[in-house]
Amino acid sequence: MTIRSLIHEMRPRLHRVVHDSAESPPGSSDESESPCRWSELPEELLREILTRVETDDSGAWPSRRSVVACAGVCRGWRLLTKEIVAVPEVSSKLTFPISLKQPGPRDSLIQCFIKRNRTTQTYHLYLGLTNALTDDGKFLLAACKFKHATCTDYIISLRPDDMSRRSDAYTGKVRSNFLGTKFTVFDGQPPNAGAKMRKSRRSSHLVKVSPKVPLGSYPVGQISYELNVLGSRGPRRMRCVMDTIPANSVEPGGVAPTPSEFPFPFRSPSKPASSSNTPPGDLGHPKDSALVLKNKTPRWHEQLRCWCLNFHGRVTVASVKNFQLVAAGRETGQPSQQQQQRNERIILQFGKVGKDIFTMDFGYPISAFQAFAICLSSFETRIACE
Structure with missing residues (x-):
């Protein structure tokens, strides 16, 4: 039997994933009642198959959806697939839901x-599957705008039809102030959801405690807009402070926090969740050394008589919403050529290509969720800045 026929036979099982939930304790899952013969493959053979499915890009092997189908066969296949599939930083691919919280490629x-849907005030994020600016894409995240008396909330969810903060699809939110000039990004997953340290009553030694990870809103970034002295002829001036990402993450060898999996309810509450590479109870960097993103300086175009940015064909419509973000350089005297190149590397760019269609391209060290949250802030109207 060929690999293609093997994957083809596994696809119907994609909708029969065995979940690690409190309702299905060990020993009572579906795979024990109706065992799948594919789950009995030797681990060495299975690892070789999944490795070739994951790494081959020549088109001779199944498409990306088959990698997810492999994870849906049984628990053993899922764990091995998650072990083999590389994070977006390395593979430049978004495979599992947790990939939306992991940094993009370097x-x-x-x-x-x-x-954007103006009627329902909803925004859907899609992964571009081709180089075309308006392909069908693959759905990633959804957001809905909720206007209050003193602020505006953009609720971000994994499902387009479920915007409840009590839902397991809740991912985070973006909240603006009354003028729409300052925004706070909240993550539904704690940035350091691990064991905390406390002193034991019986001794002076520190004891690790692994509490359950609650669902909520945890501030992970701030976005501020300033007065644009160029008016409508230039892009907005914005500044983003990413509290959970160290400033040295953009340096050679720098590391940004990379969550491994979603906490409860996406996993069993009996297992402590580990959401990042940083030590438990610590973000890994002082608050004053957080990564700061700023607008890339536009250039004056003599023929068009306006300030322009080079989006390399990814933006086709002029708009005040268009922007490119780069890392803000540190005040270290005259920067070297390598430092200037790093400071000019685009981390996030956003621009208009149609009436309600916008491109969003992001890279290391921010994630798809963080990039989407920053872009949502650009949709808010701010008379104070324009």
Whole structure:
């Protein structure tokens, strides 16, 4: 039997994933009642198959959806698939839901686009599957705008039809102030959801405690807009402070926090959740050394008589919403050529290509969720800045 026929036979089982939940304790799952013969493959053979499915890009092997189908066969296949599949930083691919919280690739940008629905005040993020600016894409995240008396909330969810903060699809939110000039990004997953340290009553030694990870809103970034002295002829001036990402993450060898999996309810509450590479109870960097993103300086175009940015064909419509973000350089005297190149590397770019269609391209060290949250802030009207 060929690999293609093997994957083809596994696809119907994609909708029969065995979940690690409190309702299905060990020993009572579906795979024990109706065992799948594919789950009995030797681990060495299975690892070789999944490795070739994951790494081959020549088109001779199944498409990306088959990698997810492999994870849906049984628990053993799922664990092995998650072990083999590389994070977006390395593979430049978004495979599992947790990929939306992991940093993008270092040497390229993941191309996405946002569709806006003015009637329902919703925004859907899609992964671009081709180089076309308006392809069908693969759905990633959804957001809905809720206007209050003193602020505006953009609720971000994994499902387009479920915007409840009590839902297991809740991912985070973006909240603006009354003027729409300052925004706070909240993550539904704690940035350091691990064991905390406390002193034991019987001794002076520190004891690890692994509490359950609650669902909520945890501030992970701030976005501020300033007065644009160029008016409508230039892009907005914005500044983003990413509290959970160290400033040295953009340096050679720098590391950004990379969550491993979603906490409860996406996993069993009996297992402590580990959400990042940083030590438990610590973000890994002082608050004053958080990564700061700023607008890339536009250039004056003599023929068009306006300030322009080079989006390399990814933006086709002039708009005040268009922007490119780069890392803000540190005040260290005259920067070297390598430092200037790093400071000019685009981390996030956003621009208009249609009436309600916008491209969103992001890379290391921010994630798809963080990039989407920053772009949502650009949809808010702010008379104070324009």
